[in-house]
Amino acid sequence: KAGVTQTPRYLIKTRGQQVTLSCSPISGHRSVSWYQQTPGQGLQFLFEYFSETQRNKGNFPGRFSGRQFSNSRSEMNVSTLELGDSALYLCASSLNGYSGNTIYFGEGSWLTVV
Amino acid sequence: AQSVTQLGSHVSVSEGALVLLRCNYSSSVPPYLFWYVQYPNQGLQLLLKYTTGATLVKGINGFEAEFKKSETSFHLTKPSAHMSDAAEYFCAVSSAGANSKLTFGKGITLSVRP
Numbered sequence: 001k002a003g004v005t006q007t008p009r010y011l012i013k014t015r016g017q018q019v020t021l022s023c024s025p026i027s028g029h030r031s032v033s034w035y036q037q038t039p040g041q042g043l044q045f046l047f048e049y050f051s052e053t054q055r056n057k058g059n060f061p062g063r064f065s066g067r068q069f070s071n072s073r074s075e076m077n078v079s080t081l082e083l084g085d086s087a088l089y090l091c092a093s094s095l096n097g098y099s100g101n102t103i104y105f106g107e108g109s110w111l112t113v114v
Numbered sequence: 115a116q117s118v119t120q121l122g123s124h125v126s127v128s129e130g131a132l133v134l135l136r137c138n139y140s141s142s143v144p145p146y147l148f149w150y151v152q153y154p155n156q157g158l159q160l161l162l163k164y165t166t167g168a169t170l171v172k173g174i175n176g177f178e179a180e181f182k183k184s185e186t187s188f189h190l191t192k193p194s195a196h197m198s199d200a201a202e203y204f205c206a207v208s209s210a211g212a213n214s215k216l217t218f219g220k221g222i223t224l225s226v227r228p
Contacts, residue, residue: 031214033215035216042219045215045216056215090158092158097214099165100146102163104160105157105159107156108156
């Protein structure tokens with residue numbers, strides 16, 4: 001079956017702009033999480049959605065937001081982009097978000113802020 | 115709070131040699147532990163996970179890891195390295211419950227010499 005799909009794969013934005021990234025989880029998976037990966041900070045948890053509700057949130061400013069739709073697809077938005085937001089953004093899905101679930105990652109969206 | 119320590123950022127081995135990547139965790143509750151691999155310009159792929167039960171866990175591509183509670187360790191091993199094993203490896207921890215948040219280590223880059 002199809003894996004976690006993220007779009008777009010690559011994008012370049014200018015400081016001050018906003019960006020929306022999309023994620024389609026594996027069919028049947030209801031939990032979607034987002035992570036930011038940078039060389040300096042490594043992999044950091046942004047937030048998790050389950051049944052259209054944010055269930056868990058990491059330590060990121062309010063400029064980072066997300067949502068989940070009824071079909072479990074998710075989007076994350078970053079407003080007022082800063083240079084430091086340049087990163088690989090990874091989406092992950094699991095069956096119901098419980099810790100024993102296997103978490104599957106997409107290939108990520110590479111965001112460059114100039 | 116949970117944390118993961120991966121000592122060293124780079125490990126180099128010869129093809130056919132033993133691979134040993136170290137991971138130590140800190141958790142106030144019984145942990146669930148994971149090893150992921152990331153190839154260049156790709157997302158994360160699960161190698162193996164420990165939830166409960168047998169402490170020696172076998173994963174894909176010949177990798178295995180042993181959960182040692184007394185040492186708070188979950189080291190990853192492979193008896194014989196292949197060139198295709200060259201990648202970045204991440205150890206991660208989560209806790210039980212409706213909390214799929216993964217806390218990752220900084221990652222270790224594995225190089226395999228011919």
